[in-house]
Amino acid sequence: MKRTKAEAVIEAVLFTMGETVEISRLADVIEEDIKVTRDILKGMEERYAREDRGITLARFDDAVQLCTKESMYEYLVKIAKAPRKLTLTDTVLETLSIIAYKQPVTRVEVERVRGVNCDHAINKLLEYDLITELGRLDAPGRPLLFGTTEQFLRCFGVGRLDELPELNPVQLEEFKQQAEAEVQMQLDV
Numbered sequence: 001m002k003r004t005k006a007e008a009v010i011e012a013v014l015f016t017m018g019e020t021v022e023i024s025r026l027a028d029v030i031e032e033d034i035k036v037t038r039d040i041l042k043g044m045e046e047r048y049a050r051e052d053r054g055i056t057l058a059r060f061d062d063a064v065q066l067c068t069k070e071s072m073y074e075y076l077v078k079i080a081k082a083p084r085k086l087t088l089t090d091t092v093l094e095t096l097s098i099i100a101y102k103q104p105v106t107r108v109e110v111e112r113v114r115g116v117n118c119d120h121a122i123n124k125l126l127e128y129d130l131i132t133e134l135g136r137l138d139a140p141g142r143p144l145l146f147g148t149t150e151q152f153l154r155c156f157g158v159g160r161l162d163e164l165p166e167l168n169p170v171q172l173e174e175f176k177q178q179a180e181a182e183v184q185m186q187l188d189v
Contacts (some may be wrong), residue, residue, distance in 0.1 A: 001030055001031055001032070003040060003043075006030040006032065006037075006040055007040060007043075007044055009029060009030050010026055010029075010030065010037075010040065010041070010044065011044075011066065013026065013029060014057075014064065014065060014066035015066050017065075019065060020058075020060050020063035020064065020065040020150055021063060021064060021065070022062055022063045023037055023038060023041065023062050023063065023064060024062070026041075026064070041057060041064055044057055045057040045059075048069075053069070054068060054069055054072045055067065055068060055069060056068075056069050058154070058159075059159045060150050060153050060154070060159055060160075061159070061160055063150075089121075091118075091120070091121050092121045092124050092125060094114060094121075095110055095114065095118050095121035095122060095125060096121075096125055096130055096131065096148075096152075098110050098113050098114065099125070099131050099146050099147065099148060100148050100152065100161070100164060101164070101167065103134070103145075103146065103147035103148060103161075104134045104135070104137075104145035104146065104147050105145065105146055105147075106137055106143040106144065106145060106146070107119075107122060107143065107144065107146070108143060110122070110146075122146065128151070129149055129151040130148065130149060130151055130152045130155065131146050131147065131148055131149060131152065132146070132147060132148075132149050133145070133146060134146060134147045148161065
């Protein structure tokens with residue numbers, strides 16, 4: 001397949017799907033190997049970034065998605081309702097951070113780190129599609145395992161989990177002391 005035809009096919013597939021598509025599946029569709037497909041995607045991505053276009057290619061692990069450029073958001077709002085804004089309280093954000101860095105992780109493990117019940121925070125994160133159930137731990141009671149989703153990557157502007165910032169040991173100790181102080185306050189009340 002000619003490169004221009006392959007690009008057109010990839011655009012059509014990504015536009016129609018509206019969500020991420022694995023690069024290996026795109027390679028199958030255009031009947032090329034993964035390396036050639038990655039080269040085609042890289043060229044498309046560079047062209048979208050270089051030209052004054054309203055779309056871009058977003059990469060998530062080994063998948064890509066056709067997306068609207070952030071700079072076009074104000075124009076989209078004029079024609080469509082603004083998307084529901086996620087409100088992440090400190091509790092929900094702390095819970096999400098624990099899950100992101102320790103995944104796969106059980107509710108009990110999250111609660112052990114936070115020192116308090118996390119039912120509400122985990123339910124909110126599931127509702128916002130920032131975390132998902134990854135399966136069950138092979139242990140008594142078979143507790144659910146949680147991990148982050150592609151929506152998490154999208155919301156926090158990272159393509160892969162290894163792009164998350166590393167935790168600073170000093171900050172980690174401060175967070176631990178704050179959590180312990182919070183627990184102690186709750187016990188005193």
